[in-house]
Amino acid sequence: KNEVEQSPQNLTAQEGEFITINCSYSVGISALHWLQQHPGGGIVSLFMLSSGKKKHGRLIATINIQEKHSSLHITASHPRDSAVYICAVRTGTASKLTFGTGTRLQVTL
Amino acid sequence: GEEVAQTPKHLVRGEGQKAKLYCAPIKGHSYVFWYQQVLKNEFKFLISFQNENVFDETGMPKERFSAKCLPNSPCSLEIQATKLEDSAVYFCASSQGGTGQAFFGQGTRLTVV
Numbered sequence: 001k002n003e004v005e006q007s008p009q010n011l012t013a014q015e016g017e018f019i020t021i022n023c024s025y026s027v028g029i030s031a032l033h034w035l036q037q038h039p040g041g042g043i044v045s046l047f048m049l050s051s052g053k054k055k056h057g058r059l060i061a062t063i064n065i066q067e068k069h070s071s072l073h074i075t076a077s078h079p080r081d082s083a084v085y086i087c088a089v090r091t092g093t094a095s096k097l098t099f100g101t102g103t104r105l106q107v108t109l
Numbered sequence: 110g111e112e113v114a115q116t117p118k119h120l121v122r123g124e125g126q127k128a129k130l131y132c133a134p135i136k137g138h139s140y141v142f143w144y145q146q147v148l149k150n151e152f153k154f155l156i157s158f159q160n161e162n163v164f165d166e167t168g169m170p171k172e173r174f175s176a177k178c179l180p181n182s183p184c185s186l187e188i189q190a191t192k193l194e195d196s197a198v199y200f201c202a203s204s205q206g207g208t209g210q211a212f213f214g215q216g217t218r219l220t221v222v
Contacts, residue, residue, distance in 0.1 A: 030208065031208065033210070033211060035213070041198060041215070041216050041218070042213070042214075042215040042216065043200060043213035043216070044213070045210055045211060045212055045213065048209075048210040048211075084149075084150060086150065088152075093207040093208055095165070095207075096142060096154040096157060096165060096168070097142070097144075097152075097154070097202075097211060098154075099150070099151075099152040101150050101151070102149070
C-alpha cells in the first residue's frame with residue numbers, strides 16, 4: 001500500500017463543474033503539497049499546507065491532520081485546468097517529498 | 110533567478126555514455142532536491158542538498174549516479190555509463206529553508222537508446 005493515495009485516478013468533467021480530488025496518507029507529516037503537471041511535463045506548485053485551508057483563485061485546498069486527508073477543489077472548472085494533479089507529503093523538516101500517483105483531470109467544453 | 114532552471118530540456122544518450130544534467134535553484138533557496146519520474150506518475154527521490162552539502166542521499170544508486178552543488182555554479186546530476194532503465198524525466202526542486210514550499214524546474218527528459 002502506498003503511503004500517499006489519491007482518488008480518483010482519472011476524472012472527466014464538463015466546463016463549469018465543481019471538482020474534488022482527494023488525498024489520503026498513512027504517515028505523520030510536516031506539510032502536504034498539491035502540484036499540477038501539464039501535458040508538457042512541467043510541474044507547478046499550487047499549495048503547501050500544514051493545517052486548515054488555503055485558497056488561490058478558483059482553487060481551494062483543505063487538510064484534516066487528524067484524519068490524514070486533504071482535498072483539492074476546483075470551482076467553475078475550465079479546459080485549461082486539464083492536467084495531472086499530484087499530492088505529495090513531507091514527513092520532516094527538509095525531508096524529501098513522497099508523491100501520490102496523481103489524478104488525471106480532463107475538462108471538456 | 111525567479112524560477113528553477115534546468116538544462117538541457119532533452120538529452121539523448123547511447124547506452125554506456127555519460128549524461129550530465131544541470132539545475133539552477135531559485136536565488137536564496139538553500140535546499141535542492143533531485144527526483145526521477147518514470148512511467149507517468151512515479152516519482153523517485155534521488156538526493157537533496159543544503160547549500161553545497163549533501164543532506165540526504167538515500168535514493169541515489171551509488172554505482173553510477175553522482176551529484177554536486179558547488180558555490181556559484183548550477184547543481185549537477187551525473188550518470189556514468191547510462192542504462193536503458195535510466196530513461197526518465199529528472200526534476201530538480203528548490204525550497205527556501207527546510208520547511209518552505211518546493212518549486213520545481215521544467216525537468217530534463219533523458220532518453221537512453
